[in-house]
Amino acid sequence: GAGVSQSPSNKVTEKGKDVELRCDPISGHTALYWYRQSLGQGLEFLIYFQGNSAPDKSGLPSDRFSAERTGGSVSTLTIQRTQQEDSAVYLCASSYRTASGSPLHFGNGTRLTVT
């Protein structure tokens, strides 16, 4: 079946602008994650959604970052007033469940460049 879909694949924005990144998880997967991959920091956890539970936002780097998941499916990661240090690849993943052994399936990512 279809994998995790992310859009756009590339985004170039000017410093100070807001951006929205979209993630469409695999159908039937209840857990959804956002990670960030940058040269300096490697792969970092940002936020996690599981069903109707409150999301774990502990990885969001600042209050400029927010995410929502509507209807238990599509998720949007929003970065307000972008800064150059926000430049990275933003990876979305989903999994069937969160018990150990249920692998995360990643999308191809959105490459964000802040100029």
Place this chain on the structure above:
Amino acid sequence: AQKITQTQPGMFVQEKEAVTLDCTYDTSDPSYGLFWYKQPSSGEMIFLIYQGSYDQQNATEGRYSLNFQKARKSANLVISASQLGDSAMYFCAGASGGSNYKLTFGKGTLLTVNP
């Protein structure tokens, strides 16, 4: 929290030979899981193999096997019969607390398979 260490920034292997990619972990949690992911130059993160802390046998998936040594806190990935398509970044990741969100990733190892 987990700490994942991959000490090999880069590795080279001849086609058809086996290669071992190192990963050590550090957690005080008795329940944890270890994952290996492959990231080709295209950027997608591909799940390869998983090992749970309570699993009695080393995990195997086709040409991939995990050499899991709890006493040494190591979970090395062994790729047998290397193929040119195996050239990629390989990430070891850990999850603890019986859940597999908040994966902690190592810095990765860039594997190059030579013809």
